[in-house]
Amino acid sequence: xxxxxxxxxxxxxxxxxxxxxxxxxxxxxxxxxxxxxxxxxxxxxxxxxxxxxxxxxxxxxxxxxxxxxxxxxxxxxxxxxxxxxxxxxxxxxxxxxxxxxxxxxxxxxxxxxxxxxxxxxxxxxxxxxxxxxxxxxxxxxxxxxxxxxxxxxxxxxxxxxxxxxxxxxxxxxxxxxxxxxxxxxxxxxxxxxxxxxxxxxxxxxxxxxxxxxxxxxxxxxxxxxxxxxxxxxxxxxxxxxxxxxxxxxxxxxxxxxxxxxxxxxxxxxxxxxxxxxxxxxxxxxxxxxxxxxxxxxxxxxxxxxxxxxxxxxxxxxxxxxxxxxxxxxxxxxxxxxxxxxxxxxxxxxxxxxxxxxxxxxxxxxxxxxxxxxxxxxxxxxxxxxxxxxxxxxxxxxxxxxxxxxxxxxxxxxxxxxxxxxxxxxxxxxxxxxxxxxxxxxxxxxxxxxxxxxxxxxxxxxxxxxxxxxxxxxxx
Amino acid sequence: xxxxxxxxxxxxxxxxxxxxxxxxxxxxxxxxxxxxxxxxxxxxxxxxxxxxxxxxxxxxxxxxxxxxxxxxxxxxxxxxxxxxxxxxxxxxx
Numbered sequence: 001x002x003x004x005x006x007x008x009x010x011x012x013x014x015x016x017x018x019x020x021x022x023x024x025x026x027x028x029x030x031x032x033x034x035x036x037x038x039x040x041x042x043x044x045x046x047x048x049x050x051x052x053x054x055x056x057x058x059x060x061x062x063x064x065x066x067x068x069x070x071x072x073x074x075x076x077x078x079x080x081x082x083x084x085x086x087x088x089x090x091x092x093x094x095x096x097x098x099x100x101x102x103x104x105x106x107x108x109x110x111x112x113x114x115x116x117x118x119x120x121x122x123x124x125x126x127x128x129x130x131x132x133x134x135x136x137x138x139x140x141x142x143x144x145x146x147x148x149x150x151x152x153x154x155x156x157x158x159x160x161x162x163x164x165x166x167x168x169x170x171x172x173x174x175x176x177x178x179x180x181x182x183x184x185x186x187x188x189x190x191x192x193x194x195x196x197x198x199x200x201x202x203x204x205x206x207x208x209x210x211x212x213x214x215x216x217x218x219x220x221x222x223x224x225x226x227x228x229x230x231x232x233x234x235x236x237x238x239x240x241x242x243x244x245x246x247x248x249x250x251x252x253x254x255x256x257x258x259x260x261x262x263x264x265x266x267x268x269x270x271x272x273x274x275x276x277x278x279x280x281x282x283x284x285x286x287x288x289x290x291x292x293x294x295x296x297x298x299x300x301x302x303x304x305x306x307x308x309x310x311x312x313x314x315x316x317x318x319x320x321x322x323x324x325x326x327x328x329x330x331x332x333x334x335x336x337x338x339x340x341x342x343x344x345x346x347x348x349x350x351x352x353x354x355x356x357x358x359x360x361x362x363x364x365x366x367x368x369x370x371x372x373x374x375x376x377x378x379x380x381x382x383x384x385x386x387x388x389x390x391x392x393x394x395x396x397x398x399x400x401x402x403x404x405x406x407x408x409x410x411x412x413x414x415x416x417x418x419x420x421x422x423x424x425x426x427x428x429x430x431x432x433x434x435x436x437x438x439x440x441x442x443x444x445x446x447x448x449x450x451x452x453x454x455x456x457x458x459x460x461x462x463x464x465x466x467x468x469x470x471x472x473x474x475x
Numbered sequence: 476x477x478x479x480x481x482x483x484x485x486x487x488x489x490x491x492x493x494x495x496x497x498x499x500x501x502x503x504x505x506x507x508x509x510x511x512x513x514x515x516x517x518x519x520x521x522x523x524x525x526x527x528x529x530x531x532x533x534x535x536x537x538x539x540x541x542x543x544x545x546x547x548x549x550x551x552x553x554x555x556x557x558x559x560x561x562x563x564x565x566x567x568x
Contacts (some may be wrong), residue, residue: 092549186530199528228535229528296512307489314490316564318553327567328490336492344491349505351489352477353512365515367525372518374526407507423529447529 002029002155003475004208007215010064010158019063023049023107026065030110030156035132035141037151039070040078041110048107059105061219066106067157069148070114072203073192074098077108081194082126083116085338086319095192096227097161097203097220104219109157112147116340117310118168118196120144121412124403125342132399133176134471135437139396142172145206149176152206155474159212161220163193165201166298167391167416170428173206174391174440177430177469179457180206181213184448185423186231189224195309197302198229200420209467210429210458214238217450233448240451243462246280248452249384255291256389256415268432268439269390272460276388279463281456286384288376291418293369298417299410300353300366306343307350313338345406370421377422381446386456389415391428391440415442425450429457430466438469477505 005013013022023045030038042048045065052063068074071081073091075098080086098108115125123131123146131146133139134154141150145162149172152160162169164182173180181204188203195201205216217237224230252273257266273283315321315334322337324330339347353362380387393415402409419426424447431441441460445453461467477485479498482505486493493501547560556563 089553092545092552185528186532225537229530229532231530231532290518293515293518296515299508300512300515311490316554316556317562321554321556325565327565329492330565331490332487332492335490339491345501345504345508347489347491348482348485348501349508352481352485352505352509355485355488362512362515364525365518365520367527368520368523369515369518370526371523372520374529406504407511410508410511421526 002473004155004470005158006209007061007064007158007212014063019049019052019107020046022063023065023109026109026157033154033156034137035134035150035154036129037112037131037147037154037156038067038110039082039113039128039147042077042108044076045107045109052105052107057105059103060215061101062105064106064159065109065157066101067109067112067148067151067160068098069145069160069162070111071118071163071194072097072161073194074108074111078111079194080127081117082114082128083339083343084127084320085313085334089318093192096189096224098192100220112145112151112160114147115144117343118144118163118165119306119342119346121167121171121409122402123147123172124399125340127340130399133396134474135177136396138398139437140175140399142175142396144168146172148206149173149178149180152176152178152208153471153474159205159207159216161203162206163201163203164420165197166302166420167413169204169206170391170416170426170440170442171413173428174438175396177438177471178206178208179210179213179427179429179467180204181217181427182419182425183217183221183450184425186229187448187450188221189227189230191224191226197305198309199305200302210454210461211241213427214241214454235451237450237454240454241458242455243459245276245456245459248281248386248456250276250281250283251286251380251384251387252283253286253288253291253380253387253389255288258414260393261390262394262434264434265390265394265439268434269388269441272431272441273388275460275464279459284384286380286387288380290369290372290376294373294418294421295410295414297366297369297373298421300362301370303346303350304353304363305350307347307354310343310347342406373418374422377424385452387444389442389444391415391442395434395437395439419444423447425453427453427457429460430469432466433469477502477509
């Protein structure tokens with residue numbers, strides 16, 4: 001039976017039995033899965049676990065299985081961004097985060113499903129078909145790291161890595177009732193993360209509890225010269241695991257409780273803020289007036305960067321190749337047949353926004369609005385320690401409900417994308433249920449002040465029981 | 476408003492083949508998104524500097540030293556289309 005076990009529980013099980021037995025039990029659970037969260041289970045996982053057993057590895061994650069999103073390069077293990085165009089692609093190298101995880105003794109369990117090229121909020125646009133939400137199989141798990149959130153919620157992996165360009169870790173964490181963090185831009189090396197919109201995205205862990213998030217951050221964060229936006233800054237995230245928010249100042253941005261918010265979500269978030277008051281924090285309402293423009297700014301920037309980043313998928317060096325007696329024809333057919341409809345739409349819009357005559361109207365304008373959004377954060381966070389808001393304005397929607405209307409899908413990201421534009425860190429933690437579906441509380445911090453949001457999230461967990469609620473059929 | 480012809484032109488720029496049958500449907504969906512983007516016109520951005528990225532970094536240099544690189548066979552391992560250590564593609568001119 002699938003069950004939630006935290007990293008310390010896994011380490012205890014390994015001490016009592018072996019890393020091989022622990023990994024084997026997860027593989028057995030995945031074999032019975034109905035949620036389509038994993039795309040590939042690694043053939044090497046058992047061997048890696050056996051090796052940890054035989055060499056007595058003492059790393060902080062020795063023998064701990066971890067699931068990895070389909071867009072993070074794993075040497076020898078298929079990495080396709082859940083796209084037809086990368087079918088058969090096997091990276092010849094590991095991403096920086098994978099090198100770090102392996103050095104810490106982690107066992108790479110397999111790869112998880114995602115929206116094609118991380119472009120989505122539902123994990124429905126995957127070439128491998130949708131992932132189902134373990135709380136309700138008729139609903140989406142969120143996206144784009146839907147597989148990474150769903151497998152943790154379903155007890156098929158204790159922890160996972162996702163990536164967050166506009167909410168892609170926090171959204172599925174909220175929809176699946178688990179914890180997920182989007183670190184400060186520059187905190188974790190993006191070397192080996194297949195780029196979608198590289199000025200916005202960060203890799204982030206997902207787990208069933210805040211302590212495990214800090215443990216993974218301690219392993220994967222840090223400077224890497226191969227990512228030119230990597231920042232050289234030492235930090236120990238697990239130092240922040242303290243139950244203490246006395247005197248913490250919370251800002252509540254009223255724009256994050258806008259039109260269309262689910263009333264149970266609104267109530268759950270306000271109840272959480274009251275709980276923080278009981279725990280010794282204070283709150284004040286703050287205004288972030290450019291929030292309503294963040295979504296348009298975000299999508300223009302993300303699509304523009306995507307149109308450039310995805311130019312490399314042309315059938316020449318890897319992946320799918322269509323026939324054509326001239327390179328341009330071959331590349332145009334490869335991309336027409338290899339990319340799904342949403343990816344094509346975003347590349348077309350990005351190309352249009354960057355093209356002669358439209359560059360200033362769309363792209364430059366979006367970058368200027370980005371500055372104003374960032375200034376909203378600078379101003380708000382000058383007077384408070386953290387901001388709190390709903391991660392998603394409503395709980396997980398039904399599969400098929402929004403897939404044919406791109407704009408309605410984009411609107412779901414209203415509370416997550418401003419954070420990526422500003423580059424600040426944000427963590428989503430479970431804070432209640434709405435009609436049986438999980439609700440996420442988003443705690444946003446200052447640049448490189450992950451420790452304050454981790455401390456707030458950890459304290460909340462110590463004083464509430466939301467994180468103990470599990471999907472049906474999971475112990 | 477993006478026209479059907481513009482969709483086909485942008486498709487060519489992006490090297491994504493779009494046939495005449497599809498371009499109407501694309502134009503419709505792209506226009507609904509472009510309409511939404513139009514709301515940025517309301518924002519006064521006179522004199523506001525653009526933010527390309529948020530990291531406080533300008534230029535990142537490294538020493539010009541030769542380091543080990545990936546073996547050629549690894550680089551070529553993901554394609555059948557190769558010859559004498561090179562990628563092989565159809566003629567481009």
